[in-house]
Each structure stands twice: as C-alpha cells, then as structure tokens.
Amino acid sequence: MLFNTATRTKEEFKPIRKNSVLLYSCGPTVYDHAHIGNLRSYLVPDLIRRLLLRSGYTVKHTINVTDFGHLTDDGDDGEDKIMKGMRREGYEITLENMRSFAEPYIASFRKDLADFGNLEPTDLTRASDYVAEQIKIIETLIEKGYAYEASDGVYFDVGKFPSYGVLGNVDIEQLRAGARVEVNPEKRHPADFALWKNASLGWKSRFGIGFPGWHIECTAMAFATLGKQIDIHTGGEDLMYTHHNGEIAQAESVTGKQYVRYWLHNAFVTVSDDRMAKSKGTGIRLEDLAARGFSPTDYRYWLLTSHYRSPVNFTFEALEAAHQALTRLKRFVYIDCADVRASYPHEKYEHAFLKTISDDLDTPKALAVLWELMKDQTVTKEQKLATLHTYDAILSLGLCDTVTEGQAALGHLETKTAPEEVQKLLAEREKTRAAKNWLRADQLRDEIEAHGYTIDDTPSGPRLSRTASDA
Numbered sequence: 001m002l003f004n005t006a007t008r009t010k011e012e013f014k015p016i017r018k019n020s021v022l023l024y025s026c027g028p029t030v031y032d033h034a035h036i037g038n039l040r041s042y043l044v045p046d047l048i049r050r051l052l053l054r055s056g057y058t059v060k061h062t063i064n065v066t067d068f069g070h071l072t073d074d075g076d077d078g079e080d081k082i083m084k085g086m087r088r089e090g091y092e093i094t095l096e097n098m099r100s101f102a103e104p105y106i107a108s109f110r111k112d113l114a115d116f117g118n119l120e121p122t123d124l125t126r127a128s129d130y131v132a133e134q135i136k137i138i139e140t141l142i143e144k145g146y147a148y149e150a151s152d153g154v155y156f157d158v159g160k161f162p163s164y165g166v167l168g169n170v171d172i173e174q175l176r177a178g179a180r181v182e183v184n185p186e187k188r189h190p191a192d193f194a195l196w197k198n199a200s201l202g203w204k205s206r207f208g209i210g211f212p213g214w215h216i217e218c219t220a221m222a223f224a225t226l227g228k229q230i231d232i233h234t235g236g237e238d239l240m241y242t243h244h245n246g247e248i249a250q251a252e253s254v255t256g257k258q259y260v261r262y263w264l265h266n267a268f269v270t271v272s273d274d275r276m277a278k279s280k281g282t283g284i285r286l287e288d289l290a291a292r293g294f295s296p297t298d299y300r301y302w303l304l305t306s307h308y309r310s311p312v313n314f315t316f317e318a319l320e321a322a323h324q325a326l327t328r329l330k331r332f333v334y335i336d337c338a339d340v341r342a343s344y345p346h347e348k349y350e351h352a353f354l355k356t357i358s359d360d361l362d363t364p365k366a367l368a369v370l371w372e373l374m375k376d377q378t379v380t381k382e383q384k385l386a387t388l389h390t391y392d393a394i395l396s397l398g399l400c401d402t403v404t405e406g407q408a409a410l411g412h413l414e415t416k417t418a419p420e421e422v423q424k425l426l427a428e429r430e431k432t433r434a435a436k437n438w439l440r441a442d443q444l445r446d447e448i449e450a451h452g453y454t455i456d457d458t459p460s461g462p463r464l465s466r467t468a469s470d471a
C-alpha cells in the first residue's frame with residue numbers, strides 16, 4: 001500500500017509492467033551540498049526500491065541533479081540558483097563553468113547517498129546532459145498547441161490542460177485571482193509556466209538562445225532513462241504544487257497517457273519547527289553529524305522512527321536517542337553475536353515486519369516489531385540475527401556487515417570524538433593491559449564507564465561507545 005498524492009488515498013501497489021518497476025526521484029539543485037533534510041527525500045525511494053527488490057522486481061531508479069535553470073522562486077521568478085552559487089564562488093558565468101561549478105556538489109551528493117546507506121541509483125542524470133531532449137519536447141508541445149512563444153521564452157498553456165493541478169488540489173482560477181499585477185502580460189494565464197527562458201547566455205534552440213525551464217528537465221530525463229509511463233515518482237512535498245503539476249501537464253500533453261501511477265511526497269525535516277534549509281542557515285550536513293560523533297546510520301535510524309509523511313523536528317537530543325538505540329542493536333549483532341551463526345528468519349517476526357513496512361512505509365511500526373523481536377526470550381540468538389539481516393536488507397542500518405567491520409564501525413566515531421579525559425583513560429588502560437595489570441585495567445574501565453562510555457575489547461583494539469540508556 002502506498003499513499004498516492006494524486007488520489008489522496010492509500011492504494012495497493014500494482015506495477016505497470018509485469019516484473020520491473022520504474023522509479024524517478026527529483027534530485028538536488030547542485031549549487032551547494034545536500035543537507036540532512038534533503039536525505040529524507042532519498043530515503044523514501046530507497047526503502048521502496050529495497051522492498052520491491054525483495055518482492056522479486058527489477059527496479060530502475062533515476063535521480064536527477066539540476067545543474068541549471070532552477071530559479072530561487074519555484075515559479076518563473078527570481079534568480080538562477082546555480083548562477084547565484086557561481087557568483088558566490090567567484091566563477092565567470094559561462095556554460096562550461098556552470099558544468100565545472102556543479103562537479104564537486106554532484107560528487108558530494110553521490111558520497112552522501114552512499115554514506116547514508118542508499119543503493120546507487122541506476123541513473124544519476126545531469127539536466128545539462130539532456131538539453132536536446134528538453135528542446136524536442138518543447139517543440140512537440142508547441143506543435144500540438146499546448147505551448148506558445150512569447151518575447152521572453154516559451155510557456156505552457158495551462159488552459160489547454162483542464163486537469164492541471166491534481167497534486168495538492170491547486171485551483172488555477174484562484175491563482176488567477178491572486179496573481180500579482182506585474183505578472184507577464186504576454187502570459188495567457190498567470191499559472192502558465194516557462195518551458196524555455198530566453199537569455200543572453202545558454203543553449204541554442206529554434207526559440208532563441210536560453211535555458212529550458214525547471215519542470216521540463218525532469219520530464220525529459222524520466223522519458224529518456226525510464227520511458228513515457230513510470231510507476232512511482234517521489235520528491236519533497238514542496239515540489240508537488242508547481243514542479244510536479246508542471247511535469248504531469250507537459251508529459252501527458254505529449255503522450256496522451258498517464259505519466260505517473262503513484263506520486264509520493266515526503267514531509268519536511270524541520271529545525272525549531274521551521275523547514276531545514278541552507279538559505280536559512282539551518283542546513284546541517286552528514287559531516288557535521290560525524291564531527292559530533294554521529295554516524296549516517298544513526299541519522300537514518302532517527303528518520304525511520306517517524307513516518308515519512310509527518311514533519312519531523314531535528315534535535316541533537318533526539319539523534320542521541322537514535323544513536324543509543326542503534327548502538328544497542330549493533331552491540332547485539334557484532335559483540336553479543338560475534339561467534340553466532342545466523343540460522344533462518346523467524347517467520348512471525350519477518351511477516352509482521354514486512355506487513356508494517358509495506359503499509360505505506362510505516363517505519364515506526366516496523367521498528368516496534370524489531371524491538372519486540374529483540375526482547376523476545378523465546379527466540380534464539382541465531383534466529384534473531386537471521387531475522388535482523390532480513391530487516392536490514394530493507395532498512396540499511398549497517399547490520400549486515402562482517403563482525404570485523406561491524407566492530408570497527410561500532411566504536412570508531414566515539415573513539416575519535418570522546419572527550420580528552422576519556423581518551424587519556426583509554427590509553428592508560430591499554431598500557432596497564434599490556435603490562436598485564438588486570439586489576440588497574442578494571443578500575444580504569446570503571447572510570448571510563450563513569451564518564452558514560454562502554455568499552456568493547458575487539459580483536460582490532462578497544463572500541464568505545466556511548467553507554468546506551470535502558471530507557
């Protein structure tokens with residue numbers, strides 16, 4: 001079951017094709033690094049993809065990066081975000097420089113996705129690689145009478161697409177009433193949106209030199225990498241009103257067929273109950289979390305504790321609680337079960353987990369099932385381990401690593417970021433242990449524990465972890 005924004009109901013998932021599923025996710029505008037709020041919008045398709053893989057489907061998943069043409073206002077106004085970023089970094093504005101400016105942000109996005117535990121998208125497309133395809137669609141829209149040329153570019157004529165605004169129930173007549181007076185007088189309707197913007201710089205087209213509009217790029221990349229009809233399209237909830245309604249109008253006017261079967265939108269990660277955003281100075285990155293001793297999977301676990309359609313407020317206290325819960329799990333897997341061989345998954349718990357997570361990705365309930373399993377004294381360690389492995393094939397929390405890798409990851413961050421006092425005690429304990437002074441070593445362990453840290457002596461050395469509270 002998936003909650004489809006287009007119908008505002010939970011629907012049974014039925015793929016368009018028999019064995020394969022086509023999935024498209026709107027990616028970042030690469031004028032800066034992604035923040036951890038953005039990652040919520042890539043967690044959703046990753047969970048879906050993993051669930052579908054488990055059900056035996058092959059899944060093609062495209063994520064795009066917008067490397068030009070996304071204005072600071074989601075409509076047709078404002079400044080181009082990429083050019084703004086280029087000016088910030090002192091770049092001369094040229095098409096080649098636009099490409100180079102984006103490179104490090106694309107690389108850091110790839111790295112964030114991998115660190116966050118996501119499967120690599122089958123295609124990570126750059127909008128600037130698909131300009132010819134975008135121009136072609138615009139030409140078709142003009143030929144078919146859905147678009148018209150104005151002195152500053154080409155516009156989509158929403159009046160020709162009566163069902164415009166399905167997502168988020170957008171009423172275009174209200175848009176007309178609320179339109180500002182300075183709205184472009186050449187537009188036939190204030191909700192008409194730019195397919196092409198003329199500019200002094202840009203690509204050559206039969207409409208002049210300039211840039212494709214923001215919405216057309218996703219339609220072109222979805223068509224090119226997946227096809228004309230896709231199963232699932234995802235993005236943050238801000239995208240539904242303008243960007244995704246625009247995509248539907250363009251695509252369906254070209255093909256005459258339904259563009260997307262299921263639209264999924266995630267709610268925001270907030271800070272002090274306001275949307276996390278780079279522009280507001282609240283954009284925290286994964287590496288900021290690492291500097292404070294939190295791993296990307298701690299953050300992933302924290303995201304999973306809430307439902308993707310509910311807004312969720314980020315605090316370090318909440319992340320600490322997630323960290324402790326995940327550490328408890330990892331200690332079970334990599335320390336308590338270091339010598340245990342996983343047997344076979346526990347049928348009841350495996351079924352309960354799949355049932356909850358398949359219900360519109362109800363991850364909070366799925367985690368509740370996980371903790372029920374952990375507490376169940378009648379299930380053997382061998383079976384718990386095997387069941388956790390099946391859970392992790394969907395959740396991707398790093399519970400399927402080798403014992404050596406798992407142990408290394410467990411204490412790695414904490415050992416690096418523990419307070420100096422704790423580091424000193426740890427070093428002293430190592431010396432005492434080398435001198436086989438076990439009594440003193442035990443006293444030092446107690447002192448370290450009094451600072452809120454647990455030590456695990458693993459073959460690759462001692463590992464610190466912040467003590468998980470039993471709350």
Ligand code: AMP
Nearest residue numbers: 027028029037038041235236268269276
């Ligand atoms: P952007 O780089 O702003 O184009 O955003 C990339 C993706 O992240 C889009 O799907 C946005 O809707 C989503 N997004 C942006 N900010 C947040 C946030 N604070 N919480 C969750 N998703 C977000």
Ligand code: ZN
Nearest residue numbers: 026027218243
């Ligand atoms: Zn998009």
